[in-house]
Amino acid sequence: SxxxxxxxxxxxxxxxxxxxxxxxxxxxxxxxxxxxxTYIQAVSNSDNDNTIVSDxxxxxxxxxxxxxxxxxxxxxxxxLSNDEIEEEEEENRRATERIKCVQCNDFYIEQDNRMGACVHHDGFIYDNYSSRLEVWTQRGAIEQLLKEEARSIQPSAYGMQASEQKEHLERMKQRFKFICCHQTLFIGGMMGGCKKGKHSSPNVTVEKWEETCHENVLEIVDLHCCDIDDLSSVVK
Structure with missing residues (x-):
């Protein structure tokens, strides 16, 4: 070469x-x-002007x-040929199109999707204060915390809160845990993760990812030594 x-x-x-x-x-x-x-040039034949010769x-x-x-x-x-044009367009799409990752809830570009780029949790969330250890999805738990926070700051609903009540509300904010690493779910900040890998494929939906996380449900039996009946709560 x-x-x-x-x-x-x-x-x-x-x-x-x-x-x-x-x-x-x-x-x-x-x-x-x-x-x-290089070139291709058409010239007239000197003997016969009707004949075209290519140089x-x-x-x-x-x-x-x-x-x-x-x-x-x-x-x-x-x-470029038609196939090469289509291939180039596909490469440009992969280099510019932003894709939403359902694992870490962030955007990424397909060609930059390397191992370790996605930091996420791969387990469901459980309510540590619930007697039945209710199982939640991350979306459902965040929505519930936001609702409770909104209610707690409405003076018309609660008036002036006692110190015990405020402490109770603060404790309730920390009741949701990830089964994969027992990290507490917080709202209003960057949520890291205990796993590193590639971002989710574009065809993976949030519902499919939540179903994958929920497949770890049996791990909570060893964690809390509870009966399997306690894990029969509906995913929220």
Missing amino acids: LIGINRSEGNASTGRTTNLSLINHNIYTHIKDKFQN EKWSVVVIREPFLLHQFRDDVKFT
């Missing part, structure tokens, strides 16, 4: 990165210039490396 590709890998905050660069750049420039000088100058370049192929194709402004 006259022209090679230099690969260098490293670690970044977003994961493993790979940088590519050309080897023998002078040869690459020479071949690119020669390729751009052609061809160049053939064989490229196996995808990175080098894209680089060369862009530099010489080579006409």
Whole structure:
């Protein structure tokens, strides 16, 4: 191969990165210039003006490396086929379209979806103050906490709160726990996670992810040593 590709890998905050660069750049420039000088020109035959003769100058370049192929194709402004146009549009979509991850509730770009980019919890939430250890989804628990917080700040509903009542409300805010790591669910701040992995696929719905988290329901038996009947509460 006259022209090679230099690969260098490293670690970044977003994961493993790979940088590519050309080897023998002078040869690459020479071949690119020669390729751009090719042409097909129609000229008239001097003996018979009705006959058209094509004067052609061809160049053939064989490229196996995808990175080098894209680089060369862009530099010489080579006409793309329909399949190549569709492939390029798909690459542009993957590089620009923002996708909502149902695991961490954040947006990501498909080409940046590396291992460790998504920090999330993969277990359901349970009410630690409930005698039946009620099981909740994260959406349902957050909605319940927001409702309780809204009611607690309405003077018309509660008037001036006693210190014991305020302490009770504060304790109630911390009753929801993740089964996967027992971390407390809080609202109004960044929620981390105990698992690191890739973001969810675009076709995964929130309901499907909640169902996956709920499949860990039997783990709570070992945690609290309770009867299996106590886990029969409806997911909220």
